[in-house]
Amino acid sequence: MEKADAAPARSSYALLDHLPVGAFVIDARFRILHWNRVLEEWTGIPRGEMLHTEIAGRFPHLAQPKYRRRLESIFEGGPAAVFSSLLHRNIIPVELRGGGEMLQNATAVPFAATDGERLVLVTVMDVTDLNNRINENRLSRDTALRAKEEAESATAIKDKFVTLVSHDLKNPLGTMLGFLDLMKEDNTATGGNPNMERMLAILIESVNHMLHLIDDVLNLSRLKSGKVPLQPRFFGLHGLALKLVQAFEGQAQKKGVRIINEIPESCRVYADQVLLGEVLKNLLSNAIKFSRHGGTITLSLRGGGETVIAVADTGIGIDPRRFDTLFKYEEKTSTPGTAGETGTGFGLPLSHDIIKAHGGTLTIESVPGKGSVFLITLPFKKPLILLVDDDSDQRRLFKSHLRGLDVDIIEAEDGVAALNILEKCKPHLIITDISMPNMDGLTLLETIKRFPDTASIPVIVLTGNQEMDIREKTFRMGADDFITTGQKRDDFMPRITRFLG
Amino acid sequence: MVEIPAILLDVLTEFVNIGIGRAAGILNQMVSSPVTLTVPKIEVLDTNDASGIDKALGADTLSVVRLTFSSGLDGSAALLFPTGSAHKFVILLTGEPPGSIDIDSLKAETLNEVGSILLNGIMGSIANLCDVHINYSVPEHFEVMPRQLCGADSVKGAAVMIVHAMFTVQEHMIEGRMLLIFEGDSMEMLLAAIKRKL
Numbered sequence: 227m228e229k230a231d232a233a234p235a236r237s238s239y240a241l242l243d244h245l246p247v248g249a250f251v252i253d254a255r256f257r258i259l260h261w262n263r264v265l266e267e268w269t270g271i272p273r274g275e276m277l278h279t280e281i282a283g284r285f286p287h288l289a290q291p292k293y294r295r296r297l298e299s300i301f302e303g304g305p306a307a308v309f310s311s312l313l314h315r316n317i318i319p320v321e322l323r324g325g326g327e328m329l330q331n332a333t334a335v336p337f338a339a340t341d342g343e344r345l346v347l348v349t350v351m352d353v354t355d356l357n358n359r360i361n362e363n364r365l366s367r368d369t370a371l372r373a374k375e376e377a378e379s380a381t382a383i384k385d386k387f388v389t390l391v392s393h394d395l396k397n398p399l400g401t402m403l404g405f406l407d408l409m410k411e412d413n414t415a416t417g418g419n420p421n422m423e424r425m426l427a428i429l430i431e432s433v434n435h436m437l438h439l440i441d442d443v444l445n446l447s448r449l450k451s452g453k454v455p456l457q458p459r460f461f462g463l464h465g466l467a468l469k470l471v472q473a474f475e476g477q478a479q480k481k482g483v484r485i486i487n488e489i490p491e492s493c494r495v496y497a498d499q500v501l502l503g504e505v506l507k508n509l510l511s512n513a514i515k516f517s518r519h520g521g522t523i524t525l526s527l528r529g530g531g532e533t534v535i536a537v538a539d540t541g542i543g544i545d546p547r548r549f550d551t552l553f554k555y556e557e558k559t560s561t562p563g564t565a566g567e568t569g570t571g572f573g574l575p576l577s578h579d580i581i582k583a584h585g586g587t588l589t590i591e592s593v594p595g596k597g598s599v600f601l602i603t604l605p606f607k608k609p610l611i612l613l614v615d616d617d618s619d620q621r622r623l624f625k626s627h628l629r630g631l632d633v634d635i636i637e638a639e640d641g642v643a644a645l646n647i648l649e650k651c652k653p654h655l656i657i658t659d660i661s662m663p664n665m666d667g668l669t670l671l672e673t674i675k676r677f678p679d680t681a682s683i684p685v686i687v688l689t690g691n692q693e694m695d696i697r698e699k700t701f702r703m704g705a706d707d708f709i710t711t712g713q714k715r716d717d718f719m720p721r722i723t724r725f726l727g
Numbered sequence: 728m729v730e731i732p733a734i735l736l737d738v739l740t741e742f743v744n745i746g747i748g749r750a751a752g753i754l755n756q757m758v759s760s761p762v763t764l765t766v767p768k769i770e771v772l773d774t775n776d777a778s779g780i781d782k783a784l785g786a787d788t789l790s791v792v793r794l795t796f797s798s799g800l801d802g803s804a805a806l807l808f809p810t811g812s813a814h815k816f817v818i819l820l821t822g823e824p825p826g827s828i829d830i831d832s833l834k835a836e837t838l839n840e841v842g843s844i845l846l847n848g849i850m851g852s853i854a855n856l857c858d859v860h861i862n863y864s865v866p867e868h869f870e871v872m873p874r875q876l877c878g879a880d881s882v883k884g885a886a887v888m889i890v891h892a893m894f895t896v897q898e899h900m901i902e903g904r905m906l907l908i909f910e911g912d913s914m915e916m917l918l919a920a921i922k923r924k925l
Contacts, residue, residue: 292756296844303854304847305794305863310836312821313757331836335865353833360833 248318248330248350254301256280256288259345268320268328268352285318293317297334300346306335311353318350329354388443396440403433442572445504445580456498456583457682460609460654460727463493463535466503467525474510481565482519485510488526494727495533496607496654501580505588508573509537509600515563516541516598528601532586535602543594552590553578609633609726610651614644614658614670615688620711624657627715631726641665645673648680655725657709660689660696668703675704684725731771731918738921740769742852743890750848754841758820760897768891774877774908775884783889784873784904785809790834791876792842794866796850799859800913802885804850806842807904810870813838816903819896835868842866849890849905857920876906886914 239260242249248268251260261276271284282289288297296307309317309332316330334348406429409415416422467489478485495502506525513523521540528534542564544552555575574588581588585605592598611628615621616639625635636653638644640662647653656674660667667687674680684706689696697708706725709718731739744766751764772779790813793805808816817837843866854861877887890905909917 290756292753295753295756296847299847299851302851303860304851305796305843306865307847308836308840308843308866310833310840312817312833312837313840333865353836357833 242347245349247352249347250276250281250318250350251345251347252281252297253343253345256282256294256297265318265350269318288317297346300334300336301344306333308333311357316350317348320352322354326354328352329357393444396437396444399433399437399440403430403437406430406433439572442576445501445576456501458496458498458584459684460494460496460607460725461499462491462727463495463527463533464489464491466499467506470503470506470510471525473507474514477511478514478523481514481517481521483514483517483521483523485514485523486525488524489535490527493527493533494609495535495604496609496727497584497604498580502584502602505577505580505602506535506537508577509602512573512600513537513539513541513598515565515567516543516561518542518564521597532606533604535604536599537602538597538599540597543596544590544592544598545594546592549590549592553588607654609655610653611635612638612644612647612653612656612658614638614641614656614662614667616640616659616662620659627719628722631723633726641667641670641673644670648674652680653683655722656683656685657688657722658685660687660700668700671700671703671705686721686725734925735918735921736769736771738924739888739917740766742856742921743769743849746848746850746852747845747890747892748848749851750845753844753848758896759822760819762820763895765893765895766890767893770889770891771914772887772889773884774882774887777874780877780887780889781873783891784876784906786873787811788870789873789876790814790838790868790870792838792846792866792868794843794846795864796861799854799861800857800916801910802882802908802913804846804908805876805906806838806845807876807906808838808901812901812903815899816841816894816896816901819899819901839866839868842868845905849907853907853917856924857916859916877908882908882910885910 242260243263248265249262250258252258257278257280258276261273266272300307311329311331316328317332320328322328330350331353332348332350334346336344336346339345410426416426467487471485471487474485517539524538526536528536552574578588581602587603589601611633613621613624613635621637636647638647642664658667658670671685674685686707686709687700687705688709690711700708707721709721747764747766751762754762787809789807790810791805791807793803795803817834886909888907892903892905894901894903
């Protein structure tokens with residue numbers, strides 16, 4: 227005689243009506259002893275019609291061995307049986323209102339009635355919703371994944387296309403511009419006809435405009451693809467500003483506009499010189515474009531903890547309501563200048579992105595009718611020099627030489643110590659001795675130049691050896707410069723300061 | 728270490744094979760691709776034999792379907808797959824595309840069903856052999872590290888029967904284990920029953 231589990235009296239099957247799942251009870255002859263309320267609702271078959279009938283009469287598929295045999299085995303003393311939705315879909319077919327069939331997970335569990343009769347309780351759970359949610363989840367995940375892949379490959383193709391097309395466009399335009407310039411210089415080409423001369427001038431201007439546009443697109447794709455990383459270095463801003471002012475002088479004079487460079491000679495910035503030059507070119511050409519005859523453009527530096535470069539003009543100004551849209555590619559708006567000059571509309575968004583990539587900001591102050599100020603704010607950086615030498619006296623001497631430069635210095639006594647420091651921070655310049663214990667300067671140099679993280683840091687090699695072959699060897703290994711100990715301070719300092727601006 | 732004479736182990740293996748054969752028959756009525764099941768080896772260890780159990784169960788997380796049994800014999804029976812194999816097995820059985828059954832509940836349901844069929848087969852054989860009636864719990868699915876299966880205080884020093892099983896579905900071989908822990912004097916009862924049959 228079996229030990230009875232919790233054994234409900236037949237009258238207490240009513241409890242099953244309170245279950246939130248389908249439930250029915252069968253005896254060893256597969257006759258239905260209870261059909262709960264949830265099943266009545268699902269199937270639309272009232273309990274009265276089901277009671278004491280054989281279940282396979284109503285649901286013939288349950289006569290198949292895969293159900294019958296397994297239910298029989300429970301009556302023979304076997305353990306509970308599970309009927310999963312993935313293998314059976316359902317054991318009590320139910321049409322869903324929204325169409326389709328209900329998916330079910332059923333469990334058949336034996337129990338003993340009060341009179342000791344072995345019965346089986348089958349509980350049926352509706353897992354349609356769960357199934358659908360899993361499918362939706364899978365579908366949306368797949369869709370999202372595909373969309374991401376497509377977007378990535380589209381971006382890659384676009385970048386490649388832009389680079390290719392831009393280069394292919396640039397070359398013939400350059401040739402065109404060259405010949406047009408020759409024609410302009412050679413008066414016989416236009417035959418002194420003022421109409422022809424005007425047309426030639428328009429041609430030259432159009433080609434120039436197109437070249438600018440292509441340059442902007444190239445810079446944009448370079449910045450957006452992230453393939454060409456920023457190459458920041460310290461350099462003197464005064465020198466860069468001077469070159470740009472000279473480059474724009476002709477254009478400015480034509481409109482009767484004056485450009486003043488107030489950047490102090492001592493000003494040092496840490497930035498990608500080429501890209502910062504692009505930004506300043508954009509801002510200067512805009513300033514000229516929107517200045518009236520007699521206007522002034524000033525390049526200056528504003529004080530504070532950060533480097534703030536101001537490009538101010540006394541031009542027509544910008545309506546503050548337009549500030550937000552000026553830096554957006556999507557709202558590409560080119561406003562004609564005071565002399566009808568046109569632009570690409572890319573200049574300001576691109577400049578904004580370049581400065582942002584430097585960790586800085588590009589902002590505007592403007593009063594319509596009075597002029598505009600564009601402010602480039604770059605994070606302030608003090609140069610950090612890593613000095614590697616096993617001779618502490620030599621290090622002390624060097625430190626005293628560098629004192630006047632307003633730099634921070636970290637010291638290491640050999641290559642190993644230097645690499646440990648490089649794991650934690652990235653100096654702006656490394657000065658290293660060659661012969662040192664543990665790891666010599668050449669091995670250190672090789673290691674620094676091998677790893678992408680450190681390869682761009684300039685390295686100056688320091689040695690007492692005056693022989694040319696060592697010098698050549700270090701250059702071949704990627705050293706950026708070379709100092710011989712015993713050299714006079716005034717002789718070697720320029721070799722250091724050129725990396726510090 | 729539990730020492731079982733080779734002849735008793737042979738008989739036990741034979742009984743287990745009969746049960747598993749019956750289970751495979753039922754399984755094959757339900758799935759579209761035929762499943763063959765072979766039992767190359769049965770070993771009996773002691774739950775205290777950590778290194779032996781490690782060797783038999785591997786170190787990967789296991790997907791487990793387990794039911795406990797009581798009255799005639801006491802202990803638990805489990806079907807185990809490394810989680811990766813469990814996933815693959817369910818995909819092969821149900822014909823679902825790979826990667827679609829990544830939410831555990833559906834995988835668990837199916838494994839529960841397969842587990843209940845196989846454990847029913849094996850336990851049916853053992854119950855017949857011992858001529859006892861056994862009460863079972865409802866099978867449950869969970870994932871666990873192999874060590875935790877035999878490490879509970881309640882099963883210290885119990886005998887563990889490990890059934891190495893190879894499933895072949897659609898030309899794929901999937902290795903699983905069935906683990907039967909016999910508590911108290913259940914193993915002695917089983918061995919005595921086998922001896923009576925000889």
